Amino acid sequence: MPIFVLHGPNQLAIEDECLRIKKEFFRRHPQGLYFAFLASDEALDETKIRAAFLAAGLFSEEARFILLKHFLAEEGAPYGEVLSSLLADLSPATLVVFWEGAATPPSELKSFLEFQAQEGKALFRHYALPRSRELNAWIRHETQKAGGTIDERAAERLAVFAGRDLSVRKKDKNGRYFEEPLFDLGRLRQEIRKLVGFRGQEAIQEKDVEVLVQPQESQAIFELIDAVVGGDGQKALAIIQGLAGDWERLSDEAAFYIIHQIATAVRSLLLARRALELFGHQAREKLREGLTDSWTTGKMNLVLRKAQNVSFERLRALHHQLFLIDQRLKGESSLSPGVILTEGLAAMTEEGVRE
Numbered sequence: 001m002p003i004f005v006l007h008g009p010n011q012l013a014i015e016d017e018c019l020r021i022k023k024e025f026f027r028r029h030p031q032g033l034y035f036a037f038l039a040s041d042e043a044l045d046e047t048k049i050r051a052a053f054l055a056a057g058l059f060s061e062e063a064r065f066i067l068l069k070h071f072l073a074e075e076g077a078p079y080g081e082v083l084s085s086l087l088a089d090l091s092p093a094t095l096v097v098f099w100e101g102a103a104t105p106p107s108e109l110k111s112f113l114e115f116q117a118q119e120g121k122a123l124f125r126h127y128a129l130p131r132s133r134e135l136n137a138w139i140r141h142e143t144q145k146a147g148g149t150i151d152e153r154a155a156e157r158l159a160v161f162a163g164r165d166l167s168v169r170k171k172d173k174n175g176r177y178f179e180e181p182l183f184d185l186g187r188l189r190q191e192i193r194k195l196v197g198f199r200g201q202e203a204i205q206e207k208d209v210e211v212l213v214q215p216q217e218s219q220a221i222f223e224l225i226d227a228v229v230g231g232d233g234q235k236a237l238a239i240i241q242g243l244a245g246d247w248e249r250l251s252d253e254a255a256f257y258i259i260h261q262i263a264t265a266v267r268s269l270l271l272a273r274r275a276l277e278l279f280g281h282q283a284r285e286k287l288r289e290g291l292t293d294s295w296t297t298g299k300m301n302l303v304l305r306k307a308q309n310v311s312f313e314r315l316r317a318l319h320h321q322l323f324l325i326d327q328r329l330k331g332e333s334s335l336s337p338g339v340i341l342t343e344g345l346a347a348m349t350e351e352g353v354r355e
Helices: 012-028 045-053 074-088 108-118 135-145 152-161 185-199 206-212 219-229 233-244 252-291 297-307 314-329 337-355
Strands: 003-007 033-038 064-067 096-099 122-126 168-170 176-182
Touching: 003 012, 012 064, 012 096, 012 185, 033 045, 033 219, 045 074, 074 108, 074 252, 108 122, 135 185, 152 185, 152 206, 176 233, 185 206, 185 219, 219 233, 219 297, 219 314, 219 337, 233 337, 252 297, 252 314, 252 337, 314 337
Parallel strands: 003 096, 003 122, 033 064, 064 096
Antiparallel strands: 168 176
16 A cells, blocks of 8 residues: 555554554665655745655665655645645555644545545545543553553553543534543653653552652643632633533542642642742742753743732642542542532632632
């Protein structure tokens, strides 16, 4: 099959498959040529693309592997005509792989490739993200690939921390709504490798995940804290509902995940607020000395900006309320996680109004 079209939201799986295909190609053609193009590259032009397909090597039929990334997306539209022309007269010694995202809008190039697929000259493969409960099995498989093992409860906790039960409802360009999972498989693979490196030959335990893995913070979490500090309970509830999806069926795992996210953000703000009080305009430098590996420049700027607008005492009170919510989630079975979160949220926003 000379043409592969790999598309879908699971970009990590597509990357793995591209590497597998490339490895197999060069096993068969160790002297072959390799070209890779990104549609959004400002330095790219038709001449370079044509050269990859047509430039003669030492032999007229020299094998070549051509990787084209995001050429079925909008940024690839200017190259649709030239690619259709080149692919129509593709050399049998040339293998072309399209690496695409979740959205591949209609285009002449896409129609051409679909026709090629009907003729048996191209193959489309869709790569979906693991569904909610499939993520645990994915974690176990990745752990084995990394040379380790993981306890069932640890796999469950890691899946929750990764955002397995959460999604964000978004609208596409055609006005249609879709659910976008919050978990990042690339980050999750890195966390698994870190845990395997820490545990070695021993099985990863739940406590390892709780100590070594932090839930990923999002802009929505800081917006939630802004609403709570400002005493805007309705906005805070709307943000949490956006994070949690089906509020009435909110699982214990999803509730704990949200609390962990909020608590992590509050701890970051506490650290930044104390640095501002102690060091003033040198706060950024002092924080960077101890947090170089864990805080990006973007996060540093965001946290410092947010910390300027809230007192250390208020943040400490919020952290205490989060502790109380966490204890209720662990100890009360008569109330749903959604109700416990709602009541805790109300208590936090009421304090904000009193201030």
